[in-house]
Amino acid sequence: MLLASLLVASFVIFAAMYLAPGNPIAALSGGRSLPPDSLRILEQRYHLNEPFLVQYWYWLRNVLHGNLGISITLRENVSTLIASRIWTTAGLVLYASIIILTIGIGLGVLSGLRHGALDTSTLVVTGISAAIPAFVAAIVLILLFAVKLGWFPALGNGTSFLSNVRHLTLPAFALAVSSLAIVARVTRASVREESTREHVQTAVSRGIPTRQVIWRHVLRNAAIPVTTISGITIASLIALAAVVEVAFSLNGLGAYLVGSAQSKDLAVVQGISLVLVTAFVVVNMLVDILYAVLDPRVSLGGRAE
Amino acid sequence: MTGRRNLFGAAAVAVALVLVASACGRSANTSTPTPGSSATAGLVVTSPKGTAPVGSIVWAVYRDVNSLDPIYAFDYPENTADSLMCESLLRQAPDGSIGPGIATLSTPNATTLVFTIKPGVTFWNGNPVTPDDVVYSLERNTDPKWAGFYPQVFNRVQSIEATGSDQVTITLKQPDYWLQGELASIPGIVLEKSFVEQQGKNYGTPAGKIMCTGAYMFQSFKPGVGVTAIANPHYWNPAVHPLVQSILIKGISDVNTFTSGMLTGAVQGAYDFGIPTLDQLKSNSNVKVYTGPGWSTDAFIVDNLKGPLGNVKVRQALSYALDRQGMIDSVYKGAALMPRWQSNPGTFGYGTSVFNAAYNSSPVMNQDMAKAKSLMQEAGASGQTITIGMSSQLVNIAAIAGAYAAAGKAIGLNVKLKSVSAANYINFFIDPKARAGVDGFLTVNYGDYADPASLLATFVLPGGSQNFDGYNNPKITSDLETARSTADPNKRAQLVSDAEKIAAVDLPWIPNLQPTNLLILSKNVTGAVASFAYMFAPWADNLGGTGSS
Numbered sequence: 001m002l003l004a005s006l007l008v009a010s011f012v013i014f015a016a017m018y019l020a021p022g023n024p025i026a027a028l029s030g031g032r033s034l035p036p037d038s039l040r041i042l043e044q045r046y047h048l049n050e051p052f053l054v055q056y057w058y059w060l061r062n063v064l065h066g067n068l069g070i071s072i073t074l075r076e077n078v079s080t081l082i083a084s085r086i087w088t089t090a091g092l093v094l095y096a097s098i099i100i101l102t103i104g105i106g107l108g109v110l111s112g113l114r115h116g117a118l119d120t121s122t123l124v125v126t127g128i129s130a131a132i133p134a135f136v137a138a139i140v141l142i143l144l145f146a147v148k149l150g151w152f153p154a155l156g157n158g159t160s161f162l163s164n165v166r167h168l169t170l171p172a173f174a175l176a177v178s179s180l181a182i183v184a185r186v187t188r189a190s191v192r193e194e195s196t197r198e199h200v201q202t203a204v205s206r207g208i209p210t211r212q213v214i215w216r217h218v219l220r221n222a223a224i225p226v227t228t229i230s231g232i233t234i235a236s237l238i239a240l241a242a243v244v245e246v247a248f249s250l251n252g253l254g255a256y257l258v259g260s261a262q263s264k265d266l267a268v269v270q271g272i273s274l275v276l277v278t279a280f281v282v283v284n285m286l287v288d289i290l291y292a293v294l295d296p297r298v299s300l301g302g303r304a305e
Numbered sequence: 306m307t308g309r310r311n312l313f314g315a316a317a318v319a320v321a322l323v324l325v326a327s328a329c330g331r332s333a334n335t336s337t338p339t340p341g342s343s344a345t346a347g348l349v350v351t352s353p354k355g356t357a358p359v360g361s362i363v364w365a366v367y368r369d370v371n372s373l374d375p376i377y378a379f380d381y382p383e384n385t386a387d388s389l390m391c392e393s394l395l396r397q398a399p400d401g402s403i404g405p406g407i408a409t410l411s412t413p414n415a416t417t418l419v420f421t422i423k424p425g426v427t428f429w430n431g432n433p434v435t436p437d438d439v440v441y442s443l444e445r446n447t448d449p450k451w452a453g454f455y456p457q458v459f460n461r462v463q464s465i466e467a468t469g470s471d472q473v474t475i476t477l478k479q480p481d482y483w484l485q486g487e488l489a490s491i492p493g494i495v496l497e498k499s500f501v502e503q504q505g506k507n508y509g510t511p512a513g514k515i516m517c518t519g520a521y522m523f524q525s526f527k528p529g530v531g532v533t534a535i536a537n538p539h540y541w542n543p544a545v546h547p548l549v550q551s552i553l554i555k556g557i558s559d560v561n562t563f564t565s566g567m568l569t570g571a572v573q574g575a576y577d578f579g580i581p582t583l584d585q586l587k588s589n590s591n592v593k594v595y596t597g598p599g600w601s602t603d604a605f606i607v608d609n610l611k612g613p614l615g616n617v618k619v620r621q622a623l624s625y626a627l628d629r630q631g632m633i634d635s636v637y638k639g640a641a642l643m644p645r646w647q648s649n650p651g652t653f654g655y656g657t658s659v660f661n662a663a664y665n666s667s668p669v670m671n672q673d674m675a676k677a678k679s680l681m682q683e684a685g686a687s688g689q690t691i692t693i694g695m696s697s698q699l700v701n702i703a704a705i706a707g708a709y710a711a712a713g714k715a716i717g718l719n720v721k722l723k724s725v726s727a728a729n730y731i732n733f734f735i736d737p738k739a740r741a742g743v744d745g746f747l748t749v750n751y752g753d754y755a756d757p758a759s760l761l762a763t764f765v766l767p768g769g770s771q772n773f774d775g776y777n778n779p780k781i782t783s784d785l786e787t788a789r790s791t792a793d794p795n796k797r798a799q800l801v802s803d804a805e806k807i808a809a810v811d812l813p814w815i816p817n818l819q820p821t822n823l824l825i826l827s828k829n830v831t832g833a834v835a836s837f838a839y840m841f842a843p844w845a846d847n848l849g850g851t852g853s854s
Contacts, residue, residue: 037456038452038456075372088529146565146569251529259369
């Protein structure tokens, strides 16, 4: 399943990059004209003069031998380049996920269980923030917390664990803000729905303590749609991270993917895509496993009925 | 694709609207400088020398550095990093004049250049620079194995030989006074032969190291993080004491991110031009902006002489109809000069008084709608259509394309804009298929050293690297070819001026404006070179603290 996804994705991306106009060698020169001889020699060196399928085959054969190829712009191994950046993106996505899960689900549960001012204000705030794209959130957060208040750095990665956390705080919130709102709203809705179910009403009427009713009957059942939406939003963070990484000048995979696609650095685009597709599939697999834990009726590997 | 692009797109539309609105009715610029006065008066070539030691600073470039090998340095980030750490045989001063670098030059005759390496010049590792190192470094430029970007620079060179214990002799096929400029620029950088050979294909990549002679020495090259250079305590020139402990050259592609970096002190410096947030930076008390001479030209490249623009009167009409002052005000935020020639007056690196006198006698390219309309009438070109290649994602280019559309409309020329993505803009320069059906496109372009001929030659000489339309004016060609072989700087300046004056009327390209070079510094550091010379010669030798932190 994973291998099939990777093979299809790699072929589609390779083909798209091949068809898109542009020339990776020329991207090196920042738009100035290169001597034709230099251009020709460099094209031969990177097999750019070969037909499409031959180029793809070279690439695939290398990957099967564990070699992701060489970046044309940096003349460095793609695996090394990816390894040096993967932790930034992983850290950013993880940080944002923690924010989404704790604050998003927390707010959703609270406003789902309690009517009144908290619920209304949560609805209003999440309604607005769900509509804020990450790049707008980034600008607003930088302006407020970096330029005006000076609490957090405006750009870059840190040098130690703690300074990394500090550097990633604004990016993580920028990345999380709209997903957080969606998760909160879905959580609230499903908590509401579960609280009005017949078996919950029955449990309450049998005198079972409220706390127990909420944990065993409301939250457990509400957890299924919440898991679904959390899984989807977290998986989408992997792709969305690019925008935030550019805005905060972080050395992550997403920003690098954007840059490499622009300079048509094919091996890098392919390498990062493989990593992102893998991460996407893995996250979805984790969500499936979680379903089975939450709901014994779901069996792994079984067909939907 | 990213937030930056969306914002840029929106900003571009806004700027274009401003330009369209201001395209009509602006009065002519009436400044009339006295003959011989400097065309770049009021600009500074350097910021005041730093006096206090500084720890580490972050220096921004518009994208990550790709290579530290000078033979592949062809764009702002690579040039900035190479010129910080490496030195050339000759050296361009901040005012563009060329003098000794790590070697002195004597010319016993017009086809012989003898370089004598200055005594005591050493690489960072303490090894002396030898003639072998010099010969090897220069020949790497033309060795097909390396496929470097500068082989054409050496096309009049017969041989490069070590002719003494501290001497290298270049023999030319015919006199070439442009070569000296190139050897004071990136192609003249001297590397240690044994070190390059030992590094092999890793030289200048993130996996390898480099070996040069400058006041700042290489420490690390980490993709995504940047290039770090540290002060060289054993620099061979005792007159220079590098004051900054370490300089990180970091790629920051988003203008808003760069701006907030400057405002918050996360970034201490950068070179730029035509930056949309200039007013915000200038008005901030943490930031000091210096305006220096630029060597680049913002221009419209005519790439098709078979269409309406093949008629010189149509080119002139379009040029007269342009609201250049509007572009300078709204696109460049004032950081540009009105053009008189194709080349930027910042490039007057020699024969300065000759250049200034000739330049000041040429008219400023002011808007003149009456002339524009009568030229259109004479050409009988009313109602014809031209297509301009642009990218709505590149804010400056989109805005200037908008100004062209407005100018065309005002004189009865239909202007069609052909927009491509920012990533594909490069294809106009390299792919004849991308240029098909396009009459012209926009550029900011520069030569390798301070000489108007350096850029002009690329698009007016037959076979020039940017002569896309086969333009050929025999008088310009002969003036430039003669200039290339003329020893006397004033005579050379006169010939180049003559060529520029013809080109300013014949308009092989249509110059839009002449950007000035912006040096943007945190208020607590100073001393960087402020002119465009930073691209080709060390710019941080005098950089240091202001002492008032």
